Amino acid sequence: MPDLNKPYWQDYAELLRQLGLDSESKGTLPEPNALNLLLGKLIVQQISKPLRFVPTPPPPGTSYEAHIFQSGEISTRQNNWHDLCNALVWARYPRTKLAMNARHCAEIQAGNLTRRGQVRDALTLFDECGAVVVGDQPQLLQALAQRDWQALFCDLRPAWQQHMRVFLLGHALLEKLLKPYKAITAQVLIFEADADFLQADAVTQCAKLDGLLAIQTQAGLRLRSTTELSPLPLMGIPGWCTAQQQSGFYADLQVFRPPPFFGDQPVVNSDQQRQATVSHRETARRGRFDIGEGAEMTYSRPSPSIMKINHTLVDQRHRGK
DSSP, X not given: XXXXXXXXXXXXXXXXXXXXXXXXXXXXXXXXXXXXXXXXXXXXXXXXXXXXXXXXXXXXXXXXXXXXXHHOEEEOOTTXXXXXHHHHHHHHSHHHHHHHHHHHHHHHHTTOOSSOHHHHHHHHHHHHHEEEEEESOHHHHHHHHTTOHIIXXXXXXXXXXXXXXXEEOOHHHHHHTTSOOTTOEEEEEEEEOOHHHHHSOHHHHHHHHHHHHHHHHHTTSSOSSGGGOXXXXXXXXXXXXXXGGXXXXXXXXXXXXXXXXXXXXXXXXXTTTOOXXXXXXXXXXXXXXXXXXXXXXXXXXXXXXXXXXXXXXXXHHHHHO
């Protein structure tokens, strides 16, 4: 059972308590029909039917995404933590999940049946492992986008509590956090907001973020490709893992990996990448080349973009739902 005192359960603790699930709980999980209490009276607009969890699988020949879009029914296996975590995300971010579902189906209807394609790959990755990081300090956000783990988690550590907020939307992430381990990594979208957003209560933050993500996802402004997503090792977040106190915790390159060395933007001797010297064969394999006289050029993929939150747009659209 989840330990609801851990910071990563912040946005789901209330929902889990409503279901009678916490560190003291024992026994089986709620049946899918019981999870509908979390949804309230949400309506799937294109079919004017309520959104609901059901214990039955989609009909033969109908995909999971298409069945939701056509019926409003979310197939949910009984006594299954993966599906229950998915239900939690549906309850907390329903507009975003509906927008993602609509994008999936639009891609399918466009004829992308033989392969998932970039858009559906991005949607699936975010649905399973996605998170959103919102902050009001550009230096912190840039360190995340550039995978400068030393700056992000160590040099700028005192600024985290006041200036950064992490929202978990990937249901596979939530399932992993039932038994957390060091290498759990989210794939994140990065937003810059003002202090007012960060000072709002958690429920208000989630509701505004849900409205924003739904608008941008439906409009095709976000989740067009997996390159928009930046990795974030969750156990590196200050306060999320007691093992952070151990010497060398952040020096583990199997978890806190540097950026990949390929792409179209050269970076010469980047301090932010903090790479150890490796053999000529290894450097060539990874896309790092000696350009003479001790200089090196590293080819790296451009960092994911950081988008600003437009409060006026979010507030207006959210009230109109």
